[in-house]
Amino acid sequence: MTITRILGGAAAAVIMATAALAETPVLRASVLKFGTVNWELDTITHHGLDAEQGFDLEVQGVAGSSAAQIAFQGGETDVIVSDWLWVARQRAAGRDYVFIPYSKAVGGVMVAKDSPAQSLADLKGTKIGIAGGPLDKSWLILRAYAEKTHGMDLAGETEQVFGAPPLIFKSALSGEVGAAINFWHFMAKMEASGMRTLIDVAEAATDLGLDPETPLLGYVITGEMLREQPDLVNGLAAASRAAKDMLASDDAEWDRLRARMNAKTDAEFEALKAGFRAGIPAPGPVDEAAAARMLALMADLGGEALIGEATELPQGTFLQSGS
Structure with missing residues (x-):
């Protein structure tokens, strides 16, 4: 049954x-x-x-x-x-x-719209805010790119401030740092607030022979x-x-x-x-x-x-x- x-x-x-x-x-x-x-x-x-x-x-x-x-x-x-x-x-x-x-999606380097910087080489002596720590992958790729393209020791020739993405976001908008490396969604907000991209990590990665895809x-x-x-x-x-x-x-x-x-x-x-x-x-x-x-x-x-x-x-x- x-x-x-x-x-x-x-x-x-x-x-x-x-x-x-x-x-x-x-x-x-x-x-x-x-x-x-x-x-x-x-x-x-x-x-x-x-x-x-x-x-x-x-x-x-x-x-x-x-x-x-x-x-x-x-x-x-x-x-x-x-x-x-x-x-x-x-x-x-x-x-x-x-x-x-x-x-x-990857991040990149943002600067103020009126910043005179046109490349990483122009950041010499600048304070850079970096989301994450010294082993942040975007930071490492950008260091390798600066070395290859400009013969520049990005870590040695700039001052770094490491912090959480929201902190770096606020520091960039206030002008506390002269450039900022942040995650893509904070970059989008920074761009909407009037900042501009100096270089994105995908561009640097491509130059280094990596595939941004x-x-x-x-x-x-x-x-x-x-x-x-x-x-x-x-x-x-x-x-x-x-x-x-x-x-x-x-x-x-x-x-x-x-x-x-x-x-x-x-x-x-x-x-x-x-x-x-x-x-x-x-x-x-x-x-x-x-x-x-x-x-x-x-x-x-x-x-x-x-x-x-x-x-x-x-x-x-x-x-x-x-x-």
């Missing part, structure tokens, strides 16, 4: 729906509370792109990247956002982590999840791509997101939207040869303090098509 005959069609349907819901895997994501990745994650959950891929995305905001990494390493969350160089370092140390591309930021999951729940991992990648496609073309979606973008003016809003769109990586596999060149440069510039034992690109760092 079937459950439908015992309980009646309506009651059976409720039980079956509840059972199906209980079987839907939950993917826990821990990301910075005010990070730009939230715009994509909001798009996924609002439009049910996770449900279309057979999972339920739960997003938890954390105060900093270190908190997210600790939660991830302790098994308290399933996915975080980090750069693939961190993933390569962890893999080289024996931790089975995998990177799913999210964004290729290499996505730097991405979702990080465990290799165990990839092996045991490949549909869940590929579902995350597919939901992410669907959200990107929507954000790349649908202005109305950005209007819906505006309240959480912390854009104080229309100019900031448009700059943030344009910056996010410019950072969307192309679909398809990551060029591992290009990534290996970037890793080699980071190893040369930052050494073990930056990339640990990852002197070569560890196999399996990236989730590639067909993984």
